[in-house]
Amino acid sequence: xxxxxxxxxxxxxxxxxxxxxxxxxxxxxxxxxxxxxxxxxxxxxxxxxxxxxxxxxxxxxxxxxxxxxxxxxxxxxxxxxxxxxxxxxxxxxxxxxxxxxxxxxxxxxxxxxxxxxxxxxxxxxxxxxxxxxxxxxxxxxxxxxxxxxxxxxxxxxxxxxxxxxxxxxxxxxxxxxxxxxxxxxxxxxxxxxxxxxxxxxxxxxxxxxxxxxxxxxxxxxxxxxxxxxxxxxxxxxxxxxxxxxxxxxxxxxxxxxxxxxxxxxxxxxxxxxxxxxxxxxxxxxxxxxxxxxxxxxxxxxxxxxxxxxxxxxxxxxxxxxxxxxxxxxxxxxxxxxxxxxxxxxxxxxxxxxxxxxxxxxxxxxxxxxxxxxxxxxxxxxxxxxxxxxxxxxxxxxxxxxxxxxxxxxxxxxxxxxxxxxxxxxxxxxxxxxxxxxxxxxxxxxxxxxxxxxxxxxxxxxxxxxxxxxxxxxxxxxxxxxxxxxxxxxxxxxxxxxxxxxxxxxxxxxxxxxxxxxxxxxxxxxxxx
Amino acid sequence: xxxxxxxxxxxxxxxxxxxxxxxxxxxxxxxxxxxxxxxxxxxxxxxxxxxxxxxxxxxxxxxxxxxxxxxxxxxxxxxxxxxxxxxxxxxxxxxxxxxxxxxxxxxxxxxxxxxxxxxxxxxxxxxxxxxxxxxxxxxxxxx
Amino acid sequence: xxxxxxxxxxxxxxxxxxxxxxxxxxxxxxxxxxxxxxxxxxxxxxxxxxxxxxxxxxxxxxxxxxxxxxxxxxxxxxxxxxxxxxxxxxxxxxxxxxxxxxxxxxxxxxxxxxxxxxxxxxxxxxxxxxxxxxxxxxxxxxxxxxxxxxxxxxxxxxxxxxxxxxxxxxxxxxxxxxxxxxxxxxxxxxxxxxxxxxxxxxxxxxxxxxxxxxxxxxxxxxxxxxxxxxxxxxxxxxxxxxxxxxxxxxxxxxxxxxxxxxxx
Numbered sequence: 041x042x043x044x045x046x047x048x049x050x051x052x053x054x055x056x057x058x059x060x061x062x063x064x065x066x067x068x069x070x071x072x073x074x075x076x077x078x079x080x081x082x083x084x085x086x087x088x089x090x091x092x093x094x095x096x097x098x099x100x101x102x103x104x105x106x107x108x109x110x111x112x113x114x115x116x117x118x119x120x121x122x123x124x125x126x127x128x129x130x131x132x133x134x135x136x137x138x139x140x141x142x143x144x145x146x147x148x149x150x151x152x153x154x155x156x157x158x159x160x161x162x163x164x165x166x167x168x169x170x171x172x173x174x175x176x177x178x179x180x181x182x183x184x185x186x187x188x189x190x191x192x193x194x195x196x197x198x199x200x201x202x203x204x205x206x207x208x209x210x211x212x213x214x215x216x217x218x219x220x221x222x223x224x225x226x227x228x229x230x231x232x233x234x235x236x237x238x239x240x241x242x243x244x245x246x247x248x249x250x251x252x253x254x255x256x257x258x259x260x261x262x263x264x265x266x267x268x269x270x271x272x273x274x275x276x277x278x279x280x281x282x283x284x285x286x287x288x289x290x291x292x293x294x295x296x297x298x299x300x301x302x303x304x305x306x307x308x309x310x311x312x313x314x315x316x317x318x319x320x321x322x323x324x325x326x327x328x329x330x331x332x333x334x335x336x337x338x339x340x341x342x343x344x345x346x347x348x349x350x351x352x353x354x355x356x357x358x359x360x361x362x363x364x365x366x367x368x369x370x371x372x373x374x375x376x377x378x379x380x381x382x383x384x385x386x387x388x389x390x391x392x393x394x395x396x397x398x399x400x401x402x403x404x405x406x407x408x409x410x411x412x413x414x415x416x417x418x419x420x421x422x423x424x425x426x427x428x429x430x431x432x433x434x435x436x437x438x439x440x441x442x443x444x445x446x447x448x449x450x451x452x453x454x455x456x457x458x459x460x461x462x463x464x465x466x467x468x469x470x471x472x473x474x475x476x477x478x479x480x481x482x483x484x485x486x487x488x489x490x491x492x493x494x495x496x497x498x499x500x501x502x503x504x505x506x507x508x509x510x511x512x513x514x515x516x517x518x519x520x521x522x523x524x525x526x527x528x529x530x531x532x533x534x535x536x537x538x539x540x541x542x543x544x545x546x547x548x549x550x551x552x553x554x555x556x557x558x559x560x561x562x563x564x565x566x567x568x
Numbered sequence: 569x570x571x572x573x574x575x576x577x578x579x580x581x582x583x584x585x586x587x588x589x590x591x592x593x594x595x596x597x598x599x600x601x602x603x604x605x606x607x608x609x610x611x612x613x614x615x616x617x618x619x620x621x622x623x624x625x626x627x628x629x630x631x632x633x634x635x636x637x638x639x640x641x642x643x644x645x646x647x648x649x650x651x652x653x654x655x656x657x658x659x660x661x662x663x664x665x666x667x668x669x670x671x672x673x674x675x676x677x678x679x680x681x682x683x684x685x686x687x688x689x690x691x692x693x694x695x696x697x698x699x700x701x702x703x704x705x706x707x708x709x710x711x
Numbered sequence: 712x713x714x715x716x717x718x719x720x721x722x723x724x725x726x727x728x729x730x731x732x733x734x735x736x737x738x739x740x741x742x743x744x745x746x747x748x749x750x751x752x753x754x755x756x757x758x759x760x761x762x763x764x765x766x767x768x769x770x771x772x773x774x775x776x777x778x779x780x781x782x783x784x785x786x787x788x789x790x791x792x793x794x795x796x797x798x799x800x801x802x803x804x805x806x807x808x809x810x811x812x813x814x815x816x817x818x819x820x821x822x823x824x825x826x827x828x829x830x831x832x833x834x835x836x837x838x839x840x841x842x843x844x845x846x847x848x849x850x851x852x853x854x855x856x857x858x859x860x861x862x863x864x865x866x867x868x869x870x871x872x873x874x875x876x877x878x879x880x881x882x883x884x885x886x887x888x889x890x891x892x893x894x895x896x897x898x899x900x901x902x903x904x905x906x907x908x909x910x911x912x913x914x915x916x917x918x919x920x921x922x923x924x925x926x927x928x929x930x931x932x933x934x935x936x937x938x939x940x941x942x943x944x945x946x947x948x949x950x951x952x953x954x955x956x957x958x959x960x961x962x963x964x965x966x967x968x969x970x971x972x973x974x975x
Contacts, residue, residue: 103944144572177941183918184901184943191836191901192943218579226572252579256586263666264594273662275598278919280855283900284836287855292602292659295902295917297594304590329776330783338793360904362917365819369812376808383800384793386765391792393772395784400777405714408773412718415765416725419758422807428814429751431913432736435904435939481717488721496734501908503939506947512935514737514908521734 044154046146051153052132053466055123056459058157060543062119063452065164067533069112074526076100078519080508093193094172105507106175107194111167113178114202117309118209119160121451125316126251127156127216129458130244132466134220136564137238139229144222148215155212163205166198174199177505179306182276182298183283186268190283203266210259213251220248229563235340238562239333242340243319246347247312253351254308261301268293299361303354310447311350315343317454318385321407324457325389327560328404329396335388342381342388349378359427360434368427375425382418386411401558402476406457409484410450416488417445420495435505438498441491449487456480456539463546464553465564471546479538486532493525570688577691584674588699591670592706595663599711607711608664610704611653617646618704621697628690633682636693640679643700647672664707671696671703715773722766726759740909740930740955743817747911750814754807761803818912823925824891830884831895833866834903834916837945839936840865843879845969851875858899865899879968885954887961888931896922904940907953915940928955 042050072087083098094104131149135142143149166173171193176185180202189196224245228237237245264275272290276298279291326333333339355363355371389411398404420442423429433439456479463471497518502509509515509522556565599605620643627636647668654661678696681689739745831842831850844850851872858867868875886892896905898918905924906913909932914924938949956964 101944102947106941106944106946145576175941175944181902181941184941214583218576218583221579222572222575225575252583253586256583257590260587260590260594263670267656267662267666271656271662273656274602274659275594275662279604281900281918282835282855282858285860292598292604293919294598294601295919297597300597301590301594331785332787334786335788335793337788338797360913361915362920362922365815368815368819372811372815373805373808376804377801379804380797380801383804384797387796388793390765390768390772391789393769393776395786396776397778397781397783398773398776400712400714408714408718408769411769412722412766415762415769416722419762422758422804423751423754426754426808426811426815428747428811428818429754431815431818432747432751432908432911434913435906481713484717485721488725492721492725492728496728496731499735501737501906501937503906503937503947505941508947511948511950512937514935518734 044150046142046150048131048135048143048146048149049466051149052128052130054153055128055131055156058153058160059120059124059128060540062115062123062160064536064540066112066115066120067536069108069115071529071533073105073108073112074529076105077508078523078526080510091167091172100507102507103175103193104172106177106505107173107198109505110175110177110202111163111173114163114206116448117178117313118206119156119163121313121447122213122309123156124455125320125451125458126220126244126247126312127152129240129316129320129462130220130247133462133564134223134241134244135227136465137241137562138224138227138232139563140223140227143219144227145219148219152212152216152219155208155215159205159208159212162201162208166194166201166205169197169201171196171198174202179302180265181302182265182268182293182295183278183281186265186276187281187283187288188269190286200266200269203262203269207259207262207266210255210262213255214259217248217251217255220244221252224248235337238319239322239336239339239343240316240319240562242343243316246343247315250308250312250315250347250350254305254312257301258305261298261305264301265298296358296361296363299358300354303357304351306357307354308347308350310443311346313447313451314454315346317410317451318343320454320458320461321389321410322392323560323562324403324407324461325392325411327461327558328399328401328407329393330399331392331396333388334391334394339385339388342384345381346378349374349381353378356425356427356430359430365427372425372427376422379418379421379425382414386415401460402471402473402480403457403460403558405477405480406453406460409480410453410457413445413450413453413487416492417442417447417450421446432501433498435503436498437494437502437504440504441494441498444494445487445491449491456483459543461558462564463550464557467547467550468553469546469550470553470557472542472550475538475542479535479542482535482538483532486528486535490525490528490532493521493528497521573685573688574691577689577695580692581695584695584699587670588667588702591663591667595706598659598663602659604659606658606660608654608658608661608707610664610708611650614646614650614704614708617643618701620646621700625690625694625697628682628687628693631687633686637679637682640675640682640693640696644672644675644679647675660711664711667703667706671700674699712774712777715770718766718773719770722762722770726763729755729759736911737908738930739911740932740934741911741926741928743814743926744909744911746817747814750811753810757803757807818925823893823923827891827893827925828886829893829895830886831866831897832884832905832916833897833899834905834938834942834949835865835899836901836943837938837949838865839882839884839949839951841881841884842866842868843965843968845877845879845972847874847877849874851878877969877972879965879972881968883952883954884936885956885961885964886928887958888929888955889927889958891925891927894924896924901942902940903938903942903949906937906939907934909934910953913939928953931955931957931960
């Protein structure tokens, strides 16, 4: 039976298929949001068809917008960025690259995938319950997320399902993390030391270690939040609240406590999304430069450093939260410190290219694009990492632009690079190279056109998570910028159909690939 | 016991420790700032349950898996009975209930693992025993 | 080839965007805001230089080492280089971290002025209210049962407390220019955020705790206050104003408001 397969290759493909499904839902949601931002008063039949309660007569309500935003973020972070680079590629290629017959626990592996799938279904179910999907964002800060329907539609059953979905995702990720780490520790081919592994394996290894500790903290946060909602506890709900003119009876809880638990997971999550990509990019750059990775050991150590430091910088998400201003100073220094290993990786990528003979395959294009985006997205971290400067940019579109570039798009470019690079192993055929390059050029330009201008909305002070900008005088000047950005978003989304077509078409009709077509040196290309 | 089984248990223990550390630090913070902390009342019969864990570990050491599982199941039953004592609206009791419930899940998983893998799952079981002592200490002494 | 040109073009366009005057910070209206702008400009120069250097190097490497049939070099590492660029970035990045502490300290760590005007700020879904202590300089006691938005008592000032009788409440934050203001931020329901762009200040308003926020505005005018922490379906409409007044105007307003408050 292939549905509940325990074969790592099948499970890897299942994870990739799940994210491909998710990413198109996520993109669709973002298009609906971008459309509404620039046409806040236009009635759209489609909206009414999809969300009869949220868009009566086709006029989108603010609560619908916020629920789309919540679902977009949750789907993209968990079911795309956390899923494909680690669970998709990792499952398929980790055993092949270290010479293991399969993952250490194939049945557990199958369970991880199906728990993830159940988690996705649970999340999507939130769209169809009374009140619709939750509106508290992917960060779900209490008390907004902790008091039920009284704080807004979608905060009832929709928010419960959201928390349940995240809890399931935590369990699935913990199982997967144990599986990955055991596989790497115990099933490496005889004679293969840790520093003989390809950097992709280092990426998956460090990511699995991060997952193990990060999801084990998100899970308690979710459990306590759910109890606050359903069992009348006050872990995060302070006393004396009057919500919607109704006096609340809870007392003593701390909203900041939830933020600490959330961001202790939330920041390492960024590295969960990007580290596997970093490993992969190193490999692709090296193969298509005809050179070994420059500074292999430094690269592996930099990954470990990023993983380790990643656990002590969560406070930079809370500079303006009301926590002690002294702890902000410590978090600031540590945050800029975590930039150092990231910069080291960039230097090593450039040094890998240096003196090489560059072959511009589609995969190489995405890898080079990744490096450029990693620089552009990462560099603004030096602004946001300073609490004094963060006080202006926090919760503005500057932050939206920053994390979309560094966490979203960079990781997605790594996924594109990986799919082009490994497609011959996965399907015995090539993804069409010409179409791939065309898709790269259009996507790369589209991404810059979309996200670079968004920083400037941040300069004006444009707050994020606003369903429209009509209320404020100062936001009138930003509208032309948002209109431009929205067009870039349409363009970018349309261009992704090229990739979808290429993927589906090449799977069956693509040019047949010989063994090891790229001349790579790692084990997955051997035919034994 | 294979290396794979040992590594998996060590990692599981690491994740569980992290889980309990998160709950504990949440409790420390919540106790410190809430101003409404009261020690949760534990019934006197809880104290002897501290012996269940060493008993089960000792039985395992003697390779008597079935009796060890019975001891574990008894612990889980006692924990479920204990949960009825707590009011969720009182914060100390709520934390107590949550930690006991989470521990009960671990203990139940430990018992199932013994049934499935026999003595190979012993490391995790010893950890579950220690964890129970920790939970009792947390609420019996510290709280 | 084409990719090198595209990277250079996009990086160039990114830099060029910084020279358009249209979308930028609003004018600064406090000494802190001016210090903020200066430090931001410094940071921008540093990261701008890094950006141009890194994207430029990437472009150059792609052009220089494109496949022209050359044999790839065999070098695969150099510990001296690693050490150099690790310590160089560490110096620059940590230097920025330390250089930025001044403006942070200016917001939260410097001692408050003795004559600061204290104003209580109350956020709720989806409105702001402000309370001044009145001539006695003391805020009246609060009794949550007396909260009544409709009759103009969102704070729930206890009618029995004499200290509360002269308290002034309103929906607009009026402050005198040139005098330090200390806001005491409180929320009644969920987390909100008090943000004044022109002051370069932003602070979450968290239920259950009172968070102080100090500033000294210099330029009279009216400035918008947008809620900047997601607080529910009316988040985008939770708008308020900060009105900075010449000291004489502020005194006149205060006196009038006090007289109104004194009439039962």
